[in-house]
Amino acid sequence: MTVFVEEDATTEIETPAMIAPTVGTGQVRIVLSWGAEPRDLDSHLWTPSDYHVYYGDEGAADASPWAWLDVDDVTSYGPETITITSVQSGTYYYSVHNYSGEHPLSQSGAKVEVYNHSGLVRTFYVPASGTGDWWNIFSMNGGAITTINAIADDSSRLMDRTMPPKAGQ
Ligand SMILES: [Ca+2]
Numbered sequence: 587m588t589v590f591v592e593e594d595a596t597t598e599i600e601t602p603a604m605i606a607p608t609v610g611t612g613q614v615r616i617v618l619s620w621g622a623e624p625r626d627l628d629s630h631l632w633t634p635s636d637y638h639v640y641y642g643d644e645g646a647a648d649a650s651p652w653a654w655l656d657v658d659d660v661t662s663y664g665p666e667t668i669t670i671t672s673v674q675s676g677t678y679y680y681s682v683h684n685y686s687g688e689h690p691l692s693q694s695g696a697k698v699e700v701y702n703h704s705g706l707v708r709t710f711y712v713p714a715s716g717t718g719d720w721w722n723i724f725s726m727n728g729g730a731i732t733t734i735n736a737i738a739d740d741s742s743r744l745m746d747r748t749m750p751p752k753a754g755q
Pocket residue numbers: 626627628629658659660666
């Protein structure tokens with residue numbers, strides 16, 4: 587992208603492309619952001635080999651599973667970013683879990699942006715209706731994204747409704 591630097595052009599600094607810088611060929615970056623409540627939403631990615639990248643296992647950028655979570659934000663807004671550093675053949679699944687749960691997902695203001703080497707390719711907004719603590723958002727195969735975008739009691743790939751506890755919470 588091109589950034590035009592001018593005096594007083596402070597808004598240029600806050601563009602999404604600056605938050606999620608260059609994504610290389612064969613890579614995908616998934617950025618979750620949300621509102622003030624619930625305080626803690628979590629990003630979850632399942633790779634084609636069913637490796638589960640989330641706060642309990644942040645993955646790795648330079649080794650299998652070639653996907654990693656940068657941070658587990660627990661204090662509102664995000665962003666939480668999962669980057670697939672080398673897209674493998676097969677199907678990925680991406681979901682968001684409402685961990686703190688003090689407000690329903692439908693009122694979270696959550697948004698997920700998907701970037702590849704050409705920039706922002708998809709934006710998903712949380713559905714305004716639906717009950718459950720999982721927002722199942724999309725699957726991806728060979729870079730082709732299939733929309734799911736539904737709130738449910740279970741994730742796309744994990745029938746266990748209990749997430750491991752977090753330290754200090
Ligand atoms: Ca989180």
